[in-house]
Amino acid sequence: MIYSKKNKVMKNLSIYTGIFLILLIHSSCLEEVSLNTPYQGYTPQETGDSWIISTPEAENMDSSIITRVYRDLYNDARYPTIRSLLIVRNGRLVAESYCKSANDLYSLHNIKSATKSITSILTGILLDMGELDSLESRLSDYMPGYFDDNPKKREITLKHVLTMETGLHFDDNVHTREMLYNRGSSLKYVLEKKLVFDPGSGWYYGDGNPQLVSGLIWELTGKSESEFAEEYLFAPLSITDYHWEITHDGLTLGSIGLWLTPRDMAKIGLLMARRGAWEGSQVVSEAWVEESTRRQSSFSNYGYYWYPIEDKAFYAEGHGGQLIWVYPDYDLVIVITSDPYTKSWKLSEPYTEIFAKILSSLQDLLLTGQIDESIDLTVNPGPSNSVQLDHHILNNYENENCITLHTGFPLSNIKRSNNYNRKDPGYRILLLGW
Amino acid sequence: MITILTCLVSCNAWSQQGNLSGVRRSAFDLGFSFMSVRDEALNRIIHKGPGLHVDWYLELPGRGGISIIELGVGSGFLKSDFEEEISSFRFSGSAGFTYLWPLCINDQSPHFYLGGKVNARTAIEYFDNWDESHFYWTTAYTTGAGFRIEYTIRGNSMIRIEADIPLFSMVSRPPDRFLYTQSSPALKDILKDVNYDLSLLLPREYREFDMRVKYAVKNRKRIMPEIFWRLHYMSIHKDGSARMKYLLQSIGVEFDI
Numbered sequence: 001m002i003y004s005k006k007n008k009v010m011k012n013l014s015i016y017t018g019i020f021l022i023l024l025i026h027s028s029c030l031e032e033v034s035l036n037t038p039y040q041g042y043t044p045q046e047t048g049d050s051w052i053i054s055t056p057e058a059e060n061m062d063s064s065i066i067t068r069v070y071r072d073l074y075n076d077a078r079y080p081t082i083r084s085l086l087i088v089r090n091g092r093l094v095a096e097s098y099c100k101s102a103n104d105l106y107s108l109h110n111i112k113s114a115t116k117s118i119t120s121i122l123t124g125i126l127l128d129m130g131e132l133d134s135l136e137s138r139l140s141d142y143m144p145g146y147f148d149d150n151p152k153k154r155e156i157t158l159k160h161v162l163t164m165e166t167g168l169h170f171d172d173n174v175h176t177r178e179m180l181y182n183r184g185s186s187l188k189y190v191l192e193k194k195l196v197f198d199p200g201s202g203w204y205y206g207d208g209n210p211q212l213v214s215g216l217i218w219e220l221t222g223k224s225e226s227e228f229a230e231e232y233l234f235a236p237l238s239i240t241d242y243h244w245e246i247t248h249d250g251l252t253l254g255s256i257g258l259w260l261t262p263r264d265m266a267k268i269g270l271l272m273a274r275r276g277a278w279e280g281s282q283v284v285s286e287a288w289v290e291e292s293t294r295r296q297s298s299f300s301n302y303g304y305y306w307y308p309i310e311d312k313a314f315y316a317e318g319h320g321g322q323l324i325w326v327y328p329d330y331d332l333v334i335v336i337t338s339d340p341y342t343k344s345w346k347l348s349e350p351y352t353e354i355f356a357k358i359l360s361s362l363q364d365l366l367l368t369g370q371i372d373e374s375i376d377l378t379v380n381p382g383p384s385n386s387v388q389l390d391h392h393i394l395n396n397y398e399n400e401n402c403i404t405l406h407t408g409f410p411l412s413n414i415k416r417s418n419n420y421n422r423k424d425p426g427y428r429i430l431l432l433g434w
Numbered sequence: 435m436i437t438i439l440t441c442l443v444s445c446n447a448w449s450q451q452g453n454l455s456g457v458r459r460s461a462f463d464l465g466f467s468f469m470s471v472r473d474e475a476l477n478r479i480i481h482k483g484p485g486l487h488v489d490w491y492l493e494l495p496g497r498g499g500i501s502i503i504e505l506g507v508g509s510g511f512l513k514s515d516f517e518e519e520i521s522s523f524r525f526s527g528s529a530g531f532t533y534l535w536p537l538c539i540n541d542q543s544p545h546f547y548l549g550g551k552v553n554a555r556t557a558i559e560y561f562d563n564w565d566e567s568h569f570y571w572t573t574a575y576t577t578g579a580g581f582r583i584e585y586t587i588r589g590n591s592m593i594r595i596e597a598d599i600p601l602f603s604m605v606s607r608p609p610d611r612f613l614y615t616q617s618s619p620a621l622k623d624i625l626k627d628v629n630y631d632l633s634l635l636l637p638r639e640y641r642e643f644d645m646r647v648k649y650a651v652k653n654r655k656r657i658m659p660e661i662f663w664r665l666h667y668m669s670i671h672k673d674g675s676a677r678m679k680y681l682l683q684s685i686g687v688e689f690d691i
Binding site: 029030080081100101103110112172173174176177180181207245255256257339340341342343344346347 | 470472476477480516566568610
């Protein structure tokens with residue numbers, strides 16, 4: 001009897017303690033209120049800089065879709081860290097919004113690994129200047145003092161460095177930080193890493209490789225990468241405000257650590273969309289833009305520090321959601337910046353939907369894209385080469401406002417179903433043909 | 435304030451035994467906490483996680499009131515709902531001096547004390563990443579009101595509520611759009627950072643509330659280990675600096691030494 005009473009007391013005590021602890025943990029959390037400022041629209045501000053301001057309609061874009069995209073930016077809980085979205089069409093800034101702080105318009109932003117794509121452009125400029133024979137040039141010919149006795153390392157070419165195929169075991173999780181703290185030569189630090197495969201026989205992404213490019217720029221020009229960039233890239237583009245971190249040996253970080261304003265990121269994108277030309281002069285050769293943004297690695301979908309999209313488009317990406325998307329065929333550049341300091345890899349995953357929606361707003365879009373975004377359904381050609389939209393299937397995506405249909409056949413003779421209206425006038429089907 | 439006044443008015447209506455604040459004592463707290471932090475120096479997502487804190491107190495009764503010296507250290511291991519692993523580590527330290535005057539001078543319970551407190555508090559968070567790992571911080575030198583209520587129940591057990599509310603504060607926070615670079619791990623650099631741009635904040639810009647509710651059982655004149663619940667809230671909205679909100683709750687034990 002006493003035993004069971006004790007048991008009951010203990011049981012009750014455990015329950016109450018459990019409830020108390022749950023309540024304690026629950027109540028000790030701050031409230032997840034809206035992380036964004038109220039919707040401000042997306043009309044670009046006239047700031048007196050070199051950007052020509054336009055509107056979506058003037059550039060053949062459906063403003064109702066653009067409005068939805070920007071409203072989502074402010075309201076959609078899937079984008080808690082996004083800070084800005086800029087759209088450039090036909091060389092004009094048609095939309096921009098800074099959903100966390102209006103000051104972001106002028107603030108420098110850490111573009112993280114998108115820095116590598118800037119390093120790529122600078123490599124192209126270096127080649128254009130004739131400072132390098134070719135991408136097959138061996139690094140050890142230009143900076144022999146940094147190599148150890150391993151003969152295979154001396155076979156590393158610039159192309160290996162640009163495609164992340166050097167084989168150097170530079171593990172970003174460990175070695176990036178060590179390289180930043182290292183008091184000696186950052187180049188020696190990178191090159192002393194063991195080879196995990198012979199140069200050119202595998203792919204291993206690492207922050208060490210772009211550092212070698214930074215060192216090469218120094219060796220060939222006597223300028224740090226940031227000084228070289230200022231003279232040959234930033235000055236022609238009127239990029240005057242930037243910050244670029246350095247290692248202890250004075251070299252610019254080739255892989256990370258560049259800070260730009262979102263508008264200046266868009267300038268980089270526009271330069272690439274215009275195939276290296278800027279206001280009448282060729283900043284970097286068209287050939288380099290074409291080459292560096294196409295798949296160059298046999299082992300990964302990777303160009304020269306750019307990510308190709310089926311050879312139709314390409315983008316620069318930095319951790320946390322720093323993106324410069326470039327669609328040269330559509331003369332379209334999209335820039336997104338996000339809070340850069342997170343350990344999450346998931347936060348920028350939904351951004352592809354933003355790009356798909358913006359693409360679907362292009363009223364003059366030639367339906368030859370290959371971009372695999374959003375919900376994708378396979379459809380067959382119907383009578384008169386039209387696409388029959390199956391309502392039973394589409395009803396499964398009731399809440400989606402953009403569905404990508406992969407037709408699996410050319411769309412040149414098929415009328416785009418951009419007027420398809422399903423309850424919501426903003427609803428849009430994006431057809432992507434083979 | 436209304437609560438305090440109500441308590442003062444009803445002070446004599448409660449009749450219990452003598453207080454324990456007239457005894458010199460030294461004690462330390464060991465608390466297990468759960469905290470949530472939204473610090474825009476990192477990003478705007480709320481980071482949550484468990485932590486530990488240890489505080490030491492020296493209580494010295496005097497003719498007019500009680501002097502309390504306290505030192506504390508704490509830690510926290512924080513992550514957001516979007517992350518699978520801990521993204522930042524929080525280390526905090528504080529040192530404070532409180533002087534309390536008794537408001538009810540008879541021996542009846544509850545006993546009320548009101549006074550002032552000066553406090554120095556710093557919390558350093560470390561964003562641990564493969565690149566650009568960096569420190570960010572909150573340092574506050576504050577002065578404000580402190581109060582204590584002791585209520586004896588059932589003769590040998592007691593509830594003690596202690597709270598302090600800073601009114602004037604000198605605060606250092608990272609700038610709103612700070613160019614975070616790989617932070618130097620050298621102590622002198624960290625100390626330099628945590629006192630960057632110290633400035634006086636108004637109460638609407640700096641809000642803090644720290645409260646402990648303690649339960650103790652008396653054994654003759656000696657106090658047995660107390661259990662406590664702590665609530666600590668802080669909110670900083672300083673122009674040009676990254677905004678921050680912090681809420682901690684903890685439960686723990688206080689030992690006399």
